[in-house]
Every structure is written in C-alpha cells, then in structure tokens.
Amino acid sequence: xxxxxxxxxxxxxxxxxxxxxxxxxxxxxxxxxxxxxxxxxxxxxxxxxxxxxxxxxxxxxxxxxxxxxxxxxxxxxxxxxxxxxxxxxxxxxxxxxxxxxxxxxxxxxxxxxxxxxxxxxxxxxxxxxxxxxxxxxxxxxxxxxxxxxxxxxxxxxxxxxxxxxxxxxxxxxxxxxxxxxxxxxxxxxxxxxxxxxxxxxxxxxxxxxxxxxxxxxxxxxxxxxxxxxxxxxxxxxxxxxxxxxxxxxxxxxxxxxxxxxxxxxxxxxxxxxxxxxxxxxxxxxxxxxxxxxxxxxxxxxxxxxxxxxxxxxxxxxxxxxxxxxxxxxxxxxxxxxxxxxxxxxxxxxxxxxxxxxxxxxxxxxxxxxxxxxxxxxxxxxxxxxxx
Numbered sequence: 001x002x003x004x005x006x007x008x009x010x011x012x013x014x015x016x017x018x019x020x021x022x023x024x025x026x027x028x029x030x031x032x033x034x035x036x037x038x039x040x041x042x043x044x045x046x047x048x049x050x051x052x053x054x055x056x057x058x059x060x061x062x063x064x065x066x067x068x069x070x071x072x073x074x075x076x077x078x079x080x081x082x083x084x085x086x087x088x089x090x091x092x093x094x095x096x097x098x099x100x101x102x103x104x105x106x107x108x109x110x111x112x113x114x115x116x117x118x119x120x121x122x123x124x125x126x127x128x129x130x131x132x133x134x135x136x137x138x139x140x141x142x143x144x145x146x147x148x149x150x151x152x153x154x155x156x157x158x159x160x161x162x163x164x165x166x167x168x169x170x171x172x173x174x175x176x177x178x179x180x181x182x183x184x185x186x187x188x189x190x191x192x193x194x195x196x197x198x199x200x201x202x203x204x205x206x207x208x209x210x211x212x213x214x215x216x217x218x219x220x221x222x223x224x225x226x227x228x229x230x231x232x233x234x235x236x237x238x239x240x241x242x243x244x245x246x247x248x249x250x251x252x253x254x255x256x257x258x259x260x261x262x263x264x265x266x267x268x269x270x271x272x273x274x275x276x277x278x279x280x281x282x283x284x285x286x287x288x289x290x291x292x293x294x295x296x297x298x299x300x301x302x303x304x305x306x307x308x309x310x311x312x313x314x315x316x317x318x319x320x321x322x323x324x325x326x327x328x329x330x331x332x333x334x335x336x337x338x339x340x341x342x343x344x345x346x347x348x349x350x351x352x353x354x355x356x357x358x359x360x361x362x363x364x365x366x367x368x369x370x371x372x373x374x375x376x377x378x379x380x381x382x383x384x385x386x387x
Contacts, residue, residue: 005031006128006141016145021109024145028083028101028128036094040085040131043103046124047077047111047147049278051226053119053236070228070236072277076112077124079105087131107147112275113268114146119226119238120278151269151306153192160192161310166286170297172211180208184299186218186286192304195266199303203258203286205250213249213288218260220244221300222267223281242267249289270304 010016010026018024028043030036052071059066083101085092115122128141153160167185183206188199201218220243228234243265250256262284271280285300 003130003138003140004033004036007031008126008128008141008143010145016143018107018145018147020107020111020147020149023104023106025104026102026126028103028141030094030099030101032094032096032099035096036130037091038085038094038130038132039089039091039134040087041083041101042087042129042131043081043083043101044127044129045077045079045105046127047075047122049074049076049112049120049122049275051120051228051277053226053228068231070226070230070232070234072227072229074275074277076122077108081105083128085131087137088134091133111147111149112271113149115268115271115280117224119236120224122278148307149269149271150308151304152308153194153304153306153310154308156192156304156306160304161190163187163189164191164301166299166301168297168299170209170288172209172290172294180210182207182209182211182213182288182297184286184288184297186284186299186301188284188301188303190310191302192306192310193264194306194309195264197264197309199262199264199284201260201262201284201286203247203256203260205256205258205288207250207252207254207256210252211294212251212291214291215249215289216247216258216260217285217287217289218245218247218262219285219287220262220264221283221285223283225279225281227277229277264305267305269306 007029008026009029010024013026024045028041030041050071050073052069054067054069057066057068081103083103084094084099111124112122114124124145124147126143126145127139129137129139131137165185165187167183170182170184171180172182183204185204187202193199199220203216203218205213205216207213219241222240222242224238224240226236226238228236243262245260245262247258247260248256267282268280270282271278281302282305283300283302285298287296287298289296
C-alpha cells in the first residue's frame, strides 16, 4: 500500500520562522487514494545540535596517516503528539479523501537560533509518522522550521554599554637588530551590537620602526567552538571573517588616525549557554599588514552580538575617562591634538627643546599639528616668553 500524500503547513507563517517561546501552530493534511489502516498518526517536533569534523594524524612509519572523525550531538527539542489515535490503540480505517489535523505547541524559551555551518548545525524539524501497528512506524512527511532566539543586550550587564580599547607595541627583529617600536591602538564606543548596526572604530598608530604598514584591516570574526563526544572529548575552534573594512596604513616615521565604519551583517547572536558541545562568539580584529617576512601584528576585542539593541540613553557617570592620555605611547615623545590624517615624526621633522621646527624639504605638503607645553613660570618650554 503506498504512503498517503502528506503536507505540513504553519498557520499565518508560510516560511516557518518562530521566536523561542512562541506558539507553533499549523495543520497536517493527508490525501488518501485508498483506505488506510492505522492505529495512530503522530507529529514529532525535533530540535538538535550536531557537530562533526575529521583530523588527519601522522602515526608511525608502518601505519602511515590516520583519519579520525569526531562528532557530538545534543537534543534541544523532542515533543510528540498524536493527531489521531495512539501508539497502542485499536486499528482504525481512514476513508479515501482529504483528512486535516490541527496542531499547536509552545516552543521552549531556551531554544537557540537555527544555525548551518560546515562543522555544526542547529536544526528544527516537524515529522509526521503513521503507526500501522505496535511494532511498525513509517514516517510520511517532514518539514523544517526556523527558530530565532532573542538576546537582549540590556540584560547582560552595564559592561556592554561602556567603551573599550585595545593597544599593542610591536618591535620587529630582536637583539642588536631590533627596531624602534610600532604602536597601535583601537577603540570602540561600546561592546554590544545587533545586525544592521555600524561599528565605529578609531585607530591610532605611531610608527617609529623601519617597517611600513601597508594597510589596516578591521574584521568582524565569528569564533565557532566545537567539543566532541565521540570517540573522545576533543575541542576545535574555527574563525570565520563575516565582515571586513580596510584603510591605508602608516609608513616609517608617521602618525595616523583613522575612523573605520564596519556594518554588521545578518549573523546569529552570540551563543554560549545551554550547550556544552557548541558555542558562537564574536570579536573585532585589527590587523596591520606589514611588508617583508615579518608577521603582521594583530589586536582583538571581544564583542557581543544580540537581537535587541542597547538603549541609547547612558548615564554620564558610567563613562569614565581613560586612565592615561591616548597620545603618549612613548615617554620620550608627546603627540596631542592631532587633527590631520598623517603627521611625520622622527626624521620627518626636527624636534628642538620640546617644540617642532618647520618640516624639512620634501614634507612641506604635510600639515603638522602639535601642542606647545608651558612651564609653571608662564614661559613656553624651549621658546621665549610671549610679550
């Protein structure tokens, strides 16, 4: 006997997209061309997290290379309801024609957002099965639905609304061949965002090294972490660049200030709870692409991606000033009130008693902006008193 034609439809939701905690409702339609003998018809809602990957390991010379497959699975949703009959009831006859059954189920609030990746999946399905006898069950229909879980950034502490800053000082080579340092800092106004918002990042760099930075790359990196269950507990982390912005770099003996805007694409929210085998995190990475064989320096800042944006009204007393001036990366130099895009330092301009002389030939087209520091007696350090 052929299986009947089965259709699963969701009420007022043709694409089957639901929020966690919402009621999933719809109908199952069976079209029979013959009389069907069953003891019951069931609808099963499944939610599952699956991970899998393979690793090639070099073993002994005799055994050669060995490939090990790692996997893990976690059940998120497992709900069964009978549309007709039961799993142990008497046999009943369904007449030829169309039979429609309605269903309704409230989704748990803890369900994570659906996800499809190369090594991980979070999937939700609705399956219809015929129970022909106590020992025989045939699945006749299946459809997928999508779950979206809200992540309210306002409920995750005040730390997300505060600005954050990351900085590094890089010295190329080592020993007697070491160079003067390259200083880079990056700052963002807050640590919580939602898709569709723009991250405004300020990048400051002082290059006293002999190495040229060709460009700065600002990346939004999705960090995926998997923990297997079979054949052993192993952890793997993948990094995926989901958005990127680039700007010009900094040559030797220059100071630069950049403001880069990075639009957040449609990505799933941060997911770290209720799963011991899979998690999703995000971080902003600034890469300074350098020339030659040197490793490009990087700095990173973790951020949280949610679905409900932070409130714009922030108490001013929560925003505290930085502990040190942002433009004092080296104790022997002072860089303040820099307005232009590029400002030469070091050999590009001559320093005399705390002030800067006029730029040498070849750099007259570069605007210099600096602050002259006064002594306590009212005179300018390195310059005569003003009349």
